[in-house]
Amino acid sequence: MAYSDPAAESVGTRVRRARKRAGITQSELARRVGRAQSWVSGIENDSIPLDSIALINTLARTLRVHPNELTARPYRGDTPGEDRGHSAIPEIRRHLERYDLDPEWADEVRPLPELRAATEHASWLRREAHYAELADRLPGLLSELQAATHLFPEPDRSTAFGLLAFAYQAADSVAYNLGYADLSLIATSRVRWAAERSGDPYHGAVSAYLRIRNLWSSTSWNDALTVLDAACAGIEDEYTAGQPEALAVWGALQLRASITAARKNDADEAWSRHRLASEAVIRLGSRQRTNYYELCTNQPNIDIHGVAIAVELGDGPQAVRRGEAVRLPRDLQANRVGYHHLDHARGLLWCGKREAATAELERAEKAAPMLIRNHPMARQAVRTLLDLERYSYRERIRRLGVRMHLI
DSSP states (O other): OOOOOGGGSOHHHHHHHHHHHHTOOHHHHHHHHTOOHHHHHHHHTTSSOOOOHHHHHHHHHHHTSOHHHHHTOSOOOSSTTTTTTGGGHHHHHHHHHTTTSOOOOOSOOOOHHHHHHHHHHHHHHHHTTOHHHHHHHHHHHHHHHHHHHHHOOTTHHHHHHHHHHHHHHHHHHHHHHHTOHHHHHHHHHHHHHHHHHHTOSSHHHHHHHHHHHHHHTTTOHHHHHHHHHHHHHHTHHHHHHTOHHHHHHHHHHHHHHHHHHHHTTOHHHHHHHHHHHHHHHHHHGGGGGSOGGGOOOSHHHHHHHHHHHHHHTTOHHHHHHHHHHOOOOTTSOHHHHHHHHHHHHHHHHHTTOHHHHHHHHHHHHHHOHHHHHTOHHHHHHHHHHHHTOOTTTHHHHHHHHHHTTOO
């Protein structure tokens, strides 16, 4: 059989192959996903863009494949520079797999303040979506922190486990955003493992927050909401008492629940969860400037999620209205900025505002280039604009397409 590069194939080709392998007709697939046969035909011949994560996940589950098989993630580069970040994944995986073995760190372990500074730098790289540099740094940091948990006496040992939980959280961001779903699942479990040994009362809830993205891939919406509600229940007393960490974690859990409900196509539940998150931010007040657990529980992120919910519900006009009203502070972390401009671009594209959508995609890529170039919905938006290209934005969108290896 001749080798075929999945990334070079269209989405429709990959859907067709998965459907035929499953032994079902277009009509049967349409019935199972609640669509018309003409819709499936349009997806397979690429006349209808597959521009919804929820739809991709639903199709994947019906066809008994992982969503990555339909989107061709991860998107590897052709040169060492383009592949940076991806090339570090095997070593990150190795350290995640040997989490409970004896450390292999051969050098002297740095003092706790220096380890904290190194971990905080890794967290900054995560927030700014510098995934290539972060991926390169993580193997060494994970190895040294693992050694610290073996060598340090209490209470420094518990503190080292807390830092290790943050490092595992950074590893999860690299894995998830570069398209390594299985590794993201492992990293999330390592966050919980380290958090349990740190004595931190909230990091377990943070691991639940991270876990949800893996439940999304199998369209396990109800399970995801169950996990989120259990995490909220676990910190309810602290939330009621107004502990700032609890307010921040609770708010983040509700924001994740709002996206879950939107992908489930439950608008009432989605906006209800959004309001609950907003209440937590209001109670935080000026304390929202402290980025507890790297969760970005603040008013700008509430506004950003308003756009994201509208997009997940397929409501382009509302996404555009909300997107136009969002005011992003200059110091907002880059990954949030990138996601916002991508969601706004998708809403604009659905409303036929192609030039404005192109401008938003350019802003998204400028804020978080590696995040956007590796995001399947950004790549689909660029493909759609390439198919509909007009003279006024033709060269701009073609340059974006080249950087994403789409043309």
